[in-house]
Amino acid sequence: MANPTILTDRFDRALLYATHVHGGQVRKGTSTPYVAHLLAVAATVLEYGGDEDLAIAALLHDSAEDQGGEARLEDVRNRFGERVASVVEACTDSFANTAKGERKAEWRPRKERYIAHLRTADPDVLLVSLADKVHNARSILRDLHKPEIGNKIWVRFSAPRGDTLWYYGVLADVFGEGLPGQLSSELRAIVESLKVEGSTRTAQAAP
Numbered sequence: 001m002a003n004p005t006i007l008t009d010r011f012d013r014a015l016l017y018a019t020h021v022h023g024g025q026v027r028k029g030t031s032t033p034y035v036a037h038l039l040a041v042a043a044t045v046l047e048y049g050g051d052e053d054l055a056i057a058a059l060l061h062d063s064a065e066d067q068g069g070e071a072r073l074e075d076v077r078n079r080f081g082e083r084v085a086s087v088v089e090a091c092t093d094s095f096a097n098t099a100k101g102e103r104k105a106e107w108r109p110r111k112e113r114y115i116a117h118l119r120t121a122d123p124d125v126l127l128v129s130l131a132d133k134v135h136n137a138r139s140i141l142r143d144l145h146k147p148e149i150g151n152k153i154w155v156r157f158s159a160p161r162g163d164t165l166w167y168y169g170v171l172a173d174v175f176g177e178g179l180p181g182q183l184s185s186e187l188r189a190i191v192e193s194l195k196v197e198g199s200t201r202t203a204q205a206a207p
Helices: 009-021 035-047 051-058 068-079 080-092 106-119 124-145 150-156 161-178 182-205
Strands: none
Touching: 009 035, 009 051, 009 068, 035 051, 035 124, 051 080, 051 106, 051 124, 068 080, 068 150, 080 124, 106 124, 106 161, 124 161, 124 182, 150 161
């Protein structure tokens, strides 16, 4: 049995910091505090062998993208070190400071750049990014199964259903090549379920 990962007060401080940075933020189209997603991603990273630095990066993976841009990333670097900041930076597909109303780049080019970046990313980055995408995909599938939501889930996103499924499908391919194993296989299975469920519900809703 591998030695257990020990979480120190750095993790405690990172959780407090994440809660502060994302305070008041909720998951798209829900009333769920955003920190629930961050906790789920950190838990997945730890469950799949990540150390404390990677668990902290998981807690903070959206901090620069959503809440402060380059200045936030520098603050993360000062507080938690270069390795954490490097992973956070690598998991960020836009440095627009959305907290100040800055607009992100167009969706498709931004996602294509991120996919290209992941193809050469190191295992640390792949693990945190994969954990993030798996939790996002799980959440979509869960809400797709809810009768009160169903296919209305797709209006939450910046891109149409087909584009969102394209993105997750390519991500599943990239992670399957770069970080093969149970977690990347889970993402592939969820993506296939999303395609089937979405097509079935669309057909049922057609006149």
